[in-house]
Amino acid sequence: MRLAVLVALATAVTGCVSSPVDYGASLSTQDPKWVSPECQQARVDASNYDAREKEHPGWGTGIFLGPYGLGLAAAIKEHEQKERKIFAREIHLQCSSLPLPKELEGDPSPPATTKYP
Numbered sequence: 004m005r006l007a008v009l010v011a012l013a014t015a016v017t018g019c020v021s022s023p024v025d026y027g028a029s030l031s032t033q034d035p036k037w038v039s040p041e042c043q044q045a046r047v048d049a050s051n052y053d054a055r056e057k058e059h060p061g062w063g064t065g066i067f068l069g070p071y072g073l074g075l076a077a078a079i080k081e082h083e084q085k086e087r088k089i090f091a092r093e094i095h096l097q098c099s100s101l102p103l104p105k106e107l108e109g110d111p112s113p114p115a116t117t118k119y120p
Contacts, residue, residue, distance in 0.1 A: 023049035023090035030099050042098035049090045056083065 027046050036042055092107040 021087070021091070022053055023087055023094055024053045026091040027094040027098060030095070034098065034100050036098050036100055039097070042094075045090075045094045045097040049094055052086065052090050056086075 024046075027049055031037070088107060092103070095101075095103060095107055
């Protein structure tokens with residue numbers, strides 16, 4: 004039963020926020036903010052994030068075998084979605100004069116990082 008819940012959670016979390024690069028490309032290039040240095044930097048940062056996200060190993064590497072594998076995979080996907088939302092929000096604020104869309108509203112704080120002693 005717990006396995007089914009974890010799989011459903013992982014599936015629900017996946018795909019909530021599109022790639023920040025794709026989101027930036029969907030904004031109007033006619034907006035006066037589009038050519039600003041802040042917007043250009045936000046798009047470069049999003050592109051760098053997108054490249055880093057694609058570098059991590061695939062989900063089929065066997066790293067998630069074991070009793071905690073699905074939970075770990077779900078936590079990683081949730082972390083990625085929060086980062087994508089932060090980058091997409093930053094791109095919107097820097098590159099668009101339109102109000103912030105509902106899906107990008109909320110707490111923009113970065114995901115928590117674990118500190119080890």
